[in-house]
Amino acid sequence: MEYEIVIGMEIHVELGTKTKIFCSCPTEFGQDENTHTCPVCLGMPGVLPVLNEKVVEYATRAGLALNCEIAHFSKMDRKNYFYPDLPKAYQTSQFDLPICTGGAVGIEVDGVKKDIGITRIHIEEDAGKLLHESADGTLLDVNRCGVPLIEIVTEPDLRSAEEARAFAEKVRNILEYTGVSDCKMEQGSMRFDVNLSIREKGSEVLGTRTEMKNLNSFRALIRAVQYESKRQIIELKKGREIIQETRKWDDAKGVSSSLRSKEEAHDYRYFPEPDLVPIVLEPSYIEKIKSELPELPEAKKKRYVDEYKLPEYDAGVLTTTGVTARFFEEAVALYNEPKQISNWMMVEIPPLLKENEQSMETITITPAQLVELLKLVKDKVISGTSGKEVLKEMFISGKNAGDIVKEQGLAQMSDTGELEAIIEKIVADNPKSVEDIGAGNEKAYGFLTGQVMKATKGKANAQVANEIIRAVVAKHLA
Amino acid sequence: MSLIREDVTYVANLARLEFSEDEVTALADQLGAVLDYAETLSGLDTSQIKATEHVLAVQNVFREDEIKSCLSNEDALANAPESEAGCFKVPRVME
Incomplete structure (x- = not known):
């Protein structure tokens, strides 16, 4: 029998607001434990939450960028569960009337293009952080409690680990472009939950699914999907039934294990949040945000091919992240040699970033500095080989190309x-x-x-x- | 529509409450009576009435995204029955 993997994803993204969703505490990452709290996010009795207007704006922007319908009317609900990461014993989220519905994102894997449906996007608060460091208890840091999140829920349209990865990367790319989140995986700004089931190929019926929560890297996402799909296929081949449950992915060991039975744990007894009033968005508000959306990766890639005459491959690489595209565009504005800039950005810069523990987000070289170097190479003042050495030195010393060429006597001998x-x-x-x-x-x-x-x-x-x-x-x- | 004992024990479990057999019986009766009373509402014709999504006739109450002062770590932990290393300390939970 031939099997088919069916995957739906939930992606949690921390929004890049200055303050939390319902109170004025800062959202800054990496602070001392329990120094960014107030009675609201600590869940003290009698406090009143007030929704951050930026959360509504960012969620609307994210929804539009992911081709969703923005709800005219949406509201907040309480999701009840007992776990000490939320002092209130409920999470303020959205249940039946989310802010965005019905979007889609196009992906391409091995030359095959397909659309992945987005069921909904809702806004909610993040939970606190549990530290398992104490000898006889669990420690709670409330700083992250109330940091605004959007949860993006997909249709079960994904069929492989590669598709899941392509989709996750595409969403990250789009959200980073729109500026609603820094999407820093290492800081937990983006986390994936995977719902996975197996069915006979060609069948229309979904198999029993398991859920893996909080995968925090693309690597973990791919490996978890590969492991879990293999595990389920083996179970089915042995004639066993899949148990609907939440499973924990252990990235160090590379295995998933049963966490808790799903049915009962998921009775969250949602009810409307009486302390927060409905969100009503007029078409004029939605239109305004739509008109302010930046050029998205797909459109940018097409423009790079049309306007700069770059090969599609180059255009794809340069538009992978907003910061890379911005760097490229600044360089081209100073120096109209798109292909030369593209070559150096794709071939020479990445290994030097790695060597100097930098990324395109933290790169110390400015587009103007790169352009100065490329002009020296183009005008044959230095050879391409020397150019690479100069670039290396620019990363280390931060000096300009012209100065390095002079100091090291690298100018070509044309005499x-x-x-x-x-x-x-x-x-x-x-x-x-x-x-x-x-x-x-x-x-x-x-x-x-x-x-x-x-x-x-x-x-x-x-x-x-x-x-x-x-x-x-x-x-x-x- | 009376409440049966299984409903009581199920909800009690979700709320992490423990009841004796007698208490479950009493609660099933009492909560059942409450639900029966609420059930009188279904005698009304609501086919022409828009569903109520929220009880308040207010909408769009927002605040600006501006940072205001927080509690100190000491104040935040002041009411905690137990604390350690600047954190609230709770009974050990599974990771």
Whole structure:
């Protein structure tokens, strides 16, 4: 029997607001425990939450960027559960009337394009952080309590780990562009839940699903899907039934294990939040946010191909993240050589970022500095090889390309007189090569060029040097 | 529509409440009576009435995204029965 994997995802994204969703505490990550709290997010009796207007704006923007309908009327609900990460013993979320519904995101895997449906996006508050460090208890840090989240829920449209990854990356890309979140996975700004089931290929009926929560990297997402789908197929082949449950993914061990039976745990007894009033969005408000949406990755990629004449591959790489695209566009604005800039950004910069523990978010080189270097290469002041060395030095010292070239004497030797003297000597010292060339072995030219580069420490202008070598050899053979 | 004992024990479990057999019987009767009373509402014709999504006739109460002062760590933990390392301490939970 041939099996088919069916996956639906829930993606939690922390919104990049300055303050929490229902109170004025800052959302800043990485602060001392329990220093960003107030009676509202601590869940003290008698407090009144008030919704942050930016949360509504960001959720609307995210919904529009993901092709959703924005609800004219939505409301907040209480989701009740007992777990000490939420002091109130309920999470304020949205149940039956979420702010966004019915979106779609296009993905492409192995050349096959498909649309992944988005069922809904709702706004809610994040929970606190439990620390399992105490010898005889669990410690709670409330700082993250009330940090605004959107939860994006998909249709069960995904069919493989690769599709899940492509979708997650696409969503991250779009949200980062729209500026609603920094999408920093390592800080938990984006987390994935995976609902996965197996069915006979061609069947319309869904199998029993399991849920894996809080996968916090693309790698964990892929591995968890691969492991869990394999596990379920083995169970089915053995004639066993899949139990509907929440499973925990252990990324270190690479296995998932049963966490709790789902049915009862999921009776959240939702009811309307009496302390928060409905959100009513007029078409004019939605239109305004729509008109302010930045150019999204898909449109940008197309423009790079049309306007800058870049290959589709280059355009795809450069538009992967908003910061990369912004860097590229700033460079092109200063220097109209899109392909040269693209080559250096795709080939030379990534390994140097890694070497210097930087990323495109934290890169220390400015587009203007890169452009200065590329002009030196283009004008043949330095060779491409020297250019790479200069770039390396720019990362380390932060100096400008021109200064490094001067300090290290890297300017190419195009002075024919000086080069002639060096070449005369090399040709005279290598009579065997001259003989070989005379016998018709053109390869010997390569050896002589190599000797010239060695003698000039790579600074010889290769084109000029080759012309002189040919002239000098001809003279010797005459 | 009276409440049966199973409903009482199910809801009690979700609310982490423990009752004796006698208490469950009493609660089933009492809560059942409450529900029966609420049930009188279904005698009304509501087919022409819009569903109530919220009891208040107010909408769009927002605040600006501006940071205001927080409690100190000490004040935040002042009412905690137990604390450790700047955190609230609760009975050990499964990770």
